[in-house]
């Protein structure tokens with residue numbers, strides 16, 4: 001069975017830019033694995049209000065949308081979380097989508113891609129603290145995208161040539177990280193079975 005990777009768009013804001021970054025990640029991954037772009041706009045998960053932490057409640061009965069989200073993410077061997085930086089952190093919508101997870105991403109690898117004035121460094125740091133809480137494994141590398149998103153992509157979603165060919169630029173940084181993600185996804189998938 002081929003490796004399945006989900007790329008999650010971490011912004012639902014009107015006029016958002018994170019979708020462009022996520023499409024570039026998905027296009028790059030498509031060359032080697034099964035990839036699905038997950039848009040949190042399609043999963044308007046209510047703010048977590050369960051009386052017991054999802055990881056410690058074997059009898060939980062999540063609402064329909066949360067359950068749809070959980071049923072979706074359990075399908076994948078690995079993830080790329082693509083996040084904006086809001087107030088030195090990840091977005092609330094992405095954090096809530098993490099908070100509702102029980103054991104659906106236990107021992108699965110997550111690659112992190114962010115953007116912002118300083119490449120979304122604090123959003124990434126914040127996700128590195130949060131994700132182990134739901135049993136996920138963040139891989140060592142990350143992509144910190146500092147170019148202006150509105151001007152960086154072709155109509156087909158690929159990175160503009162002058163940026164893609166930049167030595168040690170975002171394209172090579174992304175490809176290195178995705179190689180690592182697939183290595184972890186295959187190794188951990190074998191270990192889980």
Ligand SMILES: Cc1cc2nc3c(=O)[nH]c(=O)nc-3n(C[C@H](O)[C@H](O)[C@H](O)COP(=O)(O)O)c2cc1C
Nearest residue numbers: 011013015016017018084085086087088116117118
């Ligand atoms: C509420 C808010 C807070 C923000 N805080 C930061 C920040 O702390 N650091 C940063 O680099 N950019 C910050 N920004 C700029 C966003 O990263 C930028 O608008 C980006 O495009 C957001 O992603 P989105 O367009 O996909 O929603 C902030 C934007 C908003 C709307």
